[in-house]
Amino acid sequence: MTAGAERALRIAMPWLAMAVFLIVWELACIVFDIAEIILPRPSRVFEVMVLRWDILIDFCLQTLWTTAAGFLLAIAGGLVLGLAIGASPFVYSGLYPLLIAFNAIPKVAIVPILMIWVGVGATPAVITAFVISFFPIVVNVATGLATIEPEMRDVLRSLGATRREILTKVGIPRAMPYLFASLKVAITLAFIGSVISETVGGNRGVGFLMLSAGARNDAPTTFAGLFAIAVMGVLMYALCALVEKRMTRWAFRGELIA
Numbered sequence: 001m002t003a004g005a006e007r008a009l010r011i012a013m014p015w016l017a018m019a020v021f022l023i024v025w026e027l028a029c030i031v032f033d034i035a036e037i038i039l040p041r042p043s044r045v046f047e048v049m050v051l052r053w054d055i056l057i058d059f060c061l062q063t064l065w066t067t068a069a070g071f072l073l074a075i076a077g078g079l080v081l082g083l084a085i086g087a088s089p090f091v092y093s094g095l096y097p098l099l100i101a102f103n104a105i106p107k108v109a110i111v112p113i114l115m116i117w118v119g120v121g122a123t124p125a126v127i128t129a130f131v132i133s134f135f136p137i138v139v140n141v142a143t144g145l146a147t148i149e150p151e152m153r154d155v156l157r158s159l160g161a162t163r164r165e166i167l168t169k170v171g172i173p174r175a176m177p178y179l180f181a182s183l184k185v186a187i188t189l190a191f192i193g194s195v196i197s198e199t200v201g202g203n204r205g206v207g208f209l210m211l212s213a214g215a216r217n218d219a220p221t222t223f224a225g226l227f228a229i230a231v232m233g234v235l236m237y238a239l240c241a242l243v244e245k246r247m248t249r250w251a252f253r254g255e256l257i258a
Contacts, residue, residue, distance in 0.1 A: 040220040045227060048220040056209070060228050063194050063205040066122050067232075070129025071190040075183065078134050082141025086175070087167055092142070103135040108196050115201040125197040125205060132193035133186035140182035144175025180244035187236045191229055 022042045028034070029041040036044060049056060084091045107128055114124040148171055156166050198207025206225045213221035 037217050037219050040223055044220050045223045049224045049227065052221065052224070056224060056228055059204060059206050059209045059225075060232065062122070063125075063191070063198065063207065063229070064232055066125040066197075066205065067129050067187075067190045067194040067236075070126045070131075070193060071133055071187055071236075073126070073130045074133040074137055074186060074190065077130070078137025078182075078186075079141060079179070082138040082175075082179075083145065083167070083172075085138065086142035086145025087163075087171070096142075099135060099138060107132045107193055108200060111197050111200040114197070120201045120203055122202075122204070124201055125194045128193035128197040129190040130193075133190040136182040136186045136189065137179070140178040141175050144178035145171045147174055147178075177244075177248050180240065180248055183240045184237055184244070187240055188233050191233050191236075195229060 026041050026043060029039060081095070085095060086092075110131065111124055111128060114127055118124060118127070145167070148166070152170065153166060156170065161169070194205065195207035195210075198205035199211050202208040206229055210222045210225040213219075213225065
């Protein structure tokens with residue numbers, strides 16, 4: 001197989017896998033005569049998405065901007081705290097256990113508290129997206145800084161490099177692949193946080209749409225919301241992967257980024 005054919009097949013594989021999945025789903029609903037209220041056929045879900053596209057787009061944009069806002073805040077906060085933890089063993093010893101304890105708290109449990117503090121609407125969704133995507137970024141940035149070999153530090157110090165220069169010239173570039181790996185995980189978690197908040201205490205967004213549709217036993221609309229979340233998640237993941245490829249090409253072998 002030529003390189004071009006292999007590349008084309010690799011690009012087509014996700015689409016082929018998705019097509020096979022949807023076809024099997026459609027046939028299973030038909031063969032086993034599954035009621036629409038339990039599991040609607042993909043064709044019915046797509047029909048609802050077309051018929052109610054204006055409503056779906058409106059709610060999707062709400063979820064997308066709250067997710068993006070929380071995600072950007074998580075990047076800013078995660079970078080600062082991850083650099084501090086990775087650069088200082090004292091900060092690591094003091095804050096890392098607290099981060100682990102906070103991350104262990106189910107995020108759905110903090111949504112009612114946020115509703116008391118800031119009310120319902122977009123603000124709890126932004127905060128929940130931030131909280132749930134913050135931890136992976138901090139951990140990966142700190143891990144990237146920790147991968148600097150002690151021998152390399154000693155050599156740099158012998159050459160006159162200061163602690164700040166070691167951090168900026170070696171540590172931060174070394175942490176970049178770890179950062180982008182965490183971003184691809186964090187963006188999907190951010191969507192989870194936004195939808196959880198919209199489901200528990202929102203008045204707009206895809207989560208609220210799905211909750212309302214579920215209360216009416218409208219399974220196709222509920223699944224349309226799930227499809228919309230999946231599509232937005234894949235697109236945001238692909239965007240993070242594209243930026244990663246452009247900014248950290250040096251960190252990967254050629255066959256992995258071709």
